[in-house]
Amino acid sequence: MTLKKTYHMKLTPQRLAILEYLEGNKAHPSASDIYKAVSEKYPMMSFATVYNTLDTLRGKKHVRELSIDSQKKRFDPNLKPHHHLICLECRAITDVHRNFALDLTDSERFGYEITGNHVDFYGVCPKCKRGRRSKI
Amino acid sequence: MTLKKTYHMKLTPQRLAILEYLEGNKAHPSASDIYKAVSEKYPMMSFATVYNTLDTLRGKKHVRELSIDSQKKRFDPNLKPHHHLICLECRAITDVHRNFALDLTDSERFGYEITGNHVDFYGVCPKCKRGRRSKI
């Protein structure tokens, strides 16, 4: 009952498997990452179900869709406002939990009504740094 | 000669047309925006040429590829470091020329070597604000 109250949607086995995979997942997975993982348990699972479920989860604000990767959408079950630290070599994404109060001047605002901001930090992750060194 | 020295690549009519379209373009166009605009002048122009040209321009650091839009890549000929103000309703993108010196603490850095940052401001542009009002 408690899950049902949390999610306000029918909790089918497929959806539960997807939710379980997403729960606490910090990897910012793509639809195909999710499909691959979940279809090991549920081989009959369809790709369409992954997309449908992500769509309703997004509609109910249980996941956020990221456009960090220009190849594919990635999804984030972490709804707390946060920012990202992105490895330019392997595209790994790490969360940064901090609030940046960034203000724009009137002339920078161009008449927009501003509702939020998101910061991407770019760099090289420790793994890729090690990889580089070993190539020298 | 001067263009050739600037771009360090063969300057075909197709490439010149694409460069002319991009010059000073602040709309952050997608490949198909570019194709549509340029193929009016050069009807024989191929989509592949647009992608090829964007690819070599990116390689030579004459345009930057943006992953702001999860539907398609968008391209920015403005190479000065800058940030974006994005309309959540019509996806218009406006440049913000300011430097934000954002520092992460060691514990926030997770061992990454940080090379830069980019801020997206989200909101509603003046046009869409007007559109809303007229619907009431």
Added chain:
DNA sequence: TTATTATGTTATAATCATTCTAAATTAGAA
């Protein structure tokens, strides 16, 4: 329960952005 209805799942086809391929063309160097 059982019947009814609404919603979810599935396989498959369709779409759209992007990349690849191989043949024909051309810019720029010699």
Added chain:
DNA sequence: TTCTAATTTAGAATGATTATAACATAATAA
């Protein structure tokens, strides 16, 4: 002017995502 590597082209291929329609299942009411 000639030559060659780089570029362009149409079209096929790929990969992510969305749409469709038949089928299955969960929620609801009798």
